[in-house]
Amino acid sequence: AQKITQTQPGMFVQEKEAVTLDCTYDTSDPSYGLFWYKQPSSGEMIFLIYQGSYDQQNATEGRYSLNFQKARKSANLVISASQLGDSAMYFCAMRESGSARQLTFGSGTQLTVLP
Amino acid sequence: NAGVTQTPKFQVLKTGQSMTLQCAQDMNHNSMYWYRQDPGMGLRLIYYSASEGTTDKGEVPNGYNVSRLNKREFSLRLESAAPSQTSVYFCASRSGGVNSPLHFGNGTRLTVT
Numbered sequence: 001a002q003k004i005t006q007t008q009p010g011m012f013v014q015e016k017e018a019v020t021l022d023c024t025y026d027t028s029d030p031s032y033g034l035f036w037y038k039q040p041s042s043g044e045m046i047f048l049i050y051q052g053s054y055d056q057q058n059a060t061e062g063r064y065s066l067n068f069q070k071a072r073k074s075a076n077l078v079i080s081a082s083q084l085g086d087s088a089m090y091f092c093a094m095r096e097s098g099s100a101r102q103l104t105f106g107s108g109t110q111l112t113v114l115p
Numbered sequence: 116n117a118g119v120t121q122t123p124k125f126q127v128l129k130t131g132q133s134m135t136l137q138c139a140q141d142m143n144h145n146s147m148y149w150y151r152q153d154p155g156m157g158l159r160l161i162y163y164s165a166s167e168g169t170t171d172k173g174e175v176p177n178g179y180n181v182s183r184l185n186k187r188e189f190s191l192r193l194e195s196a197a198p199s200q201t202s203v204y205f206c207a208s209r210s211g212g213v214n215s216p217l218h219f220g221n222g223t224r225l226t227v228t
Contacts, residue, residue: 004157033214045205045219052214091157095213102148102173103217105157 003027004094004106011111013082020067021077021109023092031097034075036066039089039108048090051075082113117141121206121220128196128227136191136223138206146209147189148217149173149181151202158205164189196227 005024013019025034036048051059051066059066067076079086089110093103119140128134140147145166150158160173164183178200180192189208193200203224207217 009155031213035216043203043222045207045217047216047218050214050216093158097213102160102163103158105150105159107155107157 002106003104004092006092006106006109008109009107011109012114013079013111014114015084016081018078018080019082019111021079021090021092021111023075023077023106025073025075025092025094027073027094027096029096033095034066034068035093035095035103036064036075036077037091037093037105038086039091040085041088045091049077079111084113084115087111087113119206119208119218119220121204121223123223124221126223126225128193128225130197130227132196133192133194134196134225135193136204136206136225137188138190138220139188140206140208140218141187142208142210142218143186144208144210144218145186146211147183148207148209149179149189149191150205150207151175152205152222153202161191161204193225196225198227201225201227 032053034051038046049061049064051068063080065078089108091108092106122137148163149161152158159175162181164170167186182190203222206220209215
């Protein structure tokens with residue numbers, strides 16, 4: 001079974017509007033972390049935001065926030081006031097407890113911001 | 116502050132050739148990772164090294180070997196390249212904290228013909 005599922009291969013949003021990128025995850029581990037990364041067309045991977053499974057509040061970083069619904073096992077990324085520079089591929093990833101704590105990635109969502 | 120440095124950036128190989136992808140980090144991180152990225156499949160873990168002197172297989176290790184040369188360097192070797200290994204390869208590192216993100220290199224685009 002997929003550990004991380006991103007069901008939106010592509011999304012479009014108008015500049016200055018908010019957009020939500022979906023991510024659901026599957027784990028039986030009570031301790032885990034969820035990460036979002038941005039990959040612009042230049043190819044580098046940029047860390048955006050982190051949410052721990054025991055965190056009581058949803059994570060926020062500037063225009064990025066994470067809508068964490070633990071019972072539904074979802075960790076959606078919300079980008080407010082979209083900018084043209086937000087056009088990129090976005091990956092959701094999960095780290096479960098374990099010796100090496102490697103990240104497992106979803107297949108990504110390609111976001112295009114329209115002027 | 117270089118972060119994670121990967122070389123080369125691009126490489127074209129013929130089937131059966133060998134090569135080593137180099138990775139070095141200057142952040143004193145304990146853990147290092149090699150991922151491959153293929154269209155529609157996200158990033159998949161090839162090998163990782165939780166600490167200097169240890170290496171372990173990830174999700175897709177077949178056809179690859181790794182060496183953790185020291186704390187800074189973690190190399191990935193393709194002994195006999197195959198077209199299925201055409202991909203973008205990312206090296207990453209992280210510190211030990213449970214919430215620590217991966218820091219990625221800029222990737223190596225490998226084409227095997």
